[in-house]
Amino acid sequence: MDTISVNKFRDNLKSVVEQVIDRHEPLKVTRRAGEAFVVMSADDWEREQETLHVLQSQSLMQQIAASLETHNGCQGYTPTAEQMDEITGI
Structure with a gap:
């Protein structure tokens, strides 16, 4: 599973979401001061x-x-x- 920072995720939201949907692979989003989350x-x-x-x-x-x-x-x-x-x- 690929990982990306929450800042990069936010800055590239549209393209990242399209990539998750097209690849059928979840994406782990990490936060500096908190729990990570997964987008699928x-x-x-x-x-x-x-x-x-x-x-x-x-x-x-x-x-x-x-x-x-x-x-x-x-x-x-x-x-x-x-x-x-x-x-x-x-």
Whole structure:
């Protein structure tokens, strides 16, 4: 994660915010006499929250683990060619 001083952040607010949004990378902003803070796009924030929700849910993590087992063992569901055409829109 890149770091920038609060003064540089304030002086270059528009370009710094555009950079954070375009790169999809958070930016740590440091203050001389206080706590630092992080700037990130709203979309990235929402994605992070969804990921945390999944990681904190025991039932979801069990479903993922079971799915990975069937995938690795080539035992998962295999759709028919017609179903694949419907899924992919071909």
